[in-house]
Amino acid sequence: MPRDFRSSLPEGVLPLTSHLGSRPLKALGLNDINESSKDDSGVDKPSEDPTEGLPESLLKANERNNLHPYVRPLTLADVDSCVKLETAAFSENERTPRDKIVYRLTKCPELSLGLFTTAGPDSAARQAATSEAGKSEFSEQPEKKAVLLAHALGARLNSPVVTDESMMLPPNWDTPGQEDSQIGHISEARTVAIHALAVLPEYQRKGLGKVIVKSYVQRMQHSGAADRMALLCRDHLIPFYESCGFKNSGRSEAQKYGGNWNDMTLEFDSSTPSSV
Numbered sequence: 545m546p547r548d549f550r551s552s553l554p555e556g557v558l559p560l561t562s563h564l565g566s567r568p569l570k571a572l573g574l575n576d577i578n579e580s581s582k583d584d585s586g587v588d589k590p591s592e593d594p595t596e597g598l599p600e601s602l603l604k605a606n607e608r609n610n611l612h613p614y615v616r617p618l619t620l621a622d623v624d625s626c627v628k629l630e631t632a633a634f635s636e637n638e639r640t641p642r643d644k645i646v647y648r649l650t651k652c653p654e655l656s657l658g659l660f661t662t663a664g665p666d667s668a669a670r671q672a673a674t675s676e677a678g679k680s681e682f683s684e685q686p687e688k689k690a691v692l693l694a695h696a697l698g699a700r701l702n703s704p705v706v707t708d709e710s711m712m713l714p715p716n717w718d719t720p721g722q723e724d725s726q727i728g729h730i731s732e733a734r735t736v737a738i739h740a741l742a743v744l745p746e747y748q749r750k751g752l753g754k755v756i757v758k759s760y761v762q763r764m765q766h767s768g769a770a771d772r773m774a775l776l777c778r779d780h781l782i783p784f785y786e787s788c789g790f791k792n793s794g795r796s797e798a799q800k801y802g803g804n805w806n807d808m809t810l811e812f813d814s815s816t817p818s819s820v
């Protein structure tokens with residue numbers, strides 16, 4: 545991360561070096577792994593590809609580090625980026641519609657996180673579906689945009705597991721005095737649900753999903769603002785969420801978005817390690 549980058553992070557931004565392991569590969573003593581090829585006289589010469597021979601997990605960590613990703617709470621100014629991300633990551637019948645994103649970012653913006661990279665005009669991230677909606681976040685680098693790569697959209701609910709009602713958009717939610725106290729976000733409730741998690745398809749399987757979920761869990765746990773977290777997932781993602789600290793609580797009764805969900809839960813108590 546360039547020195548001026550960290551000092552210019554906007555308020556609320558969490559740099560991710562603690563999750564990502566920011567030590568350069570050289571500092572880890574891994575350059576040697578690449579020095580296997582020999583020249584005509586049999587003398588070792590360095591590989592032209594500095595990543596050749598590295599374990600996949602380190603390559604992924606290196607790729608993530610090169611993005612200098614950072615996490616911050618989302619605001620209404622991010623709605624267009626979130627809509628584009630949902631469109632890129634989900635089929636039409638599973639994605640979160642714009643009005644629900646607006647609702648959540650109006651009612652409880654502190655429960656939605658975005659993972660961004662700062663992209664210059666030649667950066668590959670400028671080709672991403674979310675790039676056009678990105679904005680310059682650093683006044684000293686106006687040519688660079690914050691491009692949304694992943695988001696986790698949350699809300700509070702009155703149940704230990706995600707319910708159909710908690711996923712619904714209350715009618716008249718934006719009319720003062722007409723709020724529904726049973727569906728959608730319940731502001732005084734102690735369970736926080738991640739209702740939508742998405743990573744741009746071309747940035748998937750690089751560890752970014754895990755980074756944003758762990759970051760979300762840590763924020764909730766450290767703030768003391770929740771007793772537990774909950775979410776729904778398909779069978780194939782149970783191990784992913786387990787690796788983020790959630791436990792499989794069995795088949796969900798929720799039927800929205802096609803049903804067949806699993807309840808994933810994470811209780812915050814004194815025995816929950818803060819490093820999940």
Ligand SMILES: CC(C)(COP(=O)(O)OP(=O)(O)OC[C@H]1O[C@@H](n2cnc3c(N)ncnc32)[C@H](O)[C@@H]1OP(=O)(O)O)[C@@H](O)C(=O)NCCC(=O)NCCS
Nearest residue numbers: 633741742743748749750751752753754776777778780784
């Ligand atoms: C699911 C999703 C959020 C995961 O994010 P990601 O950045 O791709 O995941 P990570 O790289 O952090 O994955 C870490 C590990 O979780 C597991 N995992 C991640 N995605 C998986 C998938 N689709 N199927 C099976 N296992 C998966 C793997 O073990 C992976 O490690 P590996 O890549 O070394 O095998 C992302 O793929 C996505 O946005 N998918 C489309 C939308 C979606 O399904 N959202 C979740 C709704 S509950």
